[in-house]
Amino acid sequence: MPGFIKICGIRDAETAVAAAAAGASHLGFVFFPKSPRFIDAAAAEDIVTEVKRAAFDQGFDAPGFVGLFVDAGERALAEAAPFLTHFQFHGRESPERCAAMGRQFGLGVIKAVPVGAAEDAAGAAAFADAADMILFDARPPRSADRPGGHGAAFDWALLRAYEGETPFALAGGLAPDTVAAAVAAVKGLAGFEGVDVSSGVESAPGVKDARLIAAFVAAAKAAF
Structure with a gap:
């Protein structure tokens, strides 16, 4: 049964706690300097500590913590690995990498795959033995200086070309009022695990809105 709901681009403890308390299964930190959602490892670690403390005090389940990296070196991975549960590789990382x-770091692996055509979805099967989850996202515009977080959707029907065994989640242009339709489009596909949102729960680029997060989580759970 689907249950993966990731709120990506977290930058402050208050939003992180609100998202976890609302029922998000995972929180994402963007360790890519060109993103408006960039955060450094020290600040992200402080947020993780606050979320864990709040989970204990308030009685909700602590979420998983995902670090988003784009073709990063091992030093950057090593700085964040101790407080993460997953790496999310959002660049051109090979299955071997x-x-x-x-x-090496004992973490789960999520591999983002940009989708603009059916062959993109089909090609994700190459990560079958390299990732614990595939994250299908919209292919960015040619002029983009970052691989995700553009608020763009793609044709969800293209995912019918994916026949891999690795579980997958859906991202790209999702929001509280669109997530139900997205889930309905892919829920019948084998391996569907959930959804990932960033810009769709923001009041401005990089500024999360707790009310939108709560609405998104509720809508996703209802759709599941």
């Missing part, structure tokens, strides 16, 4: 970094 993804698998090696997951093993």
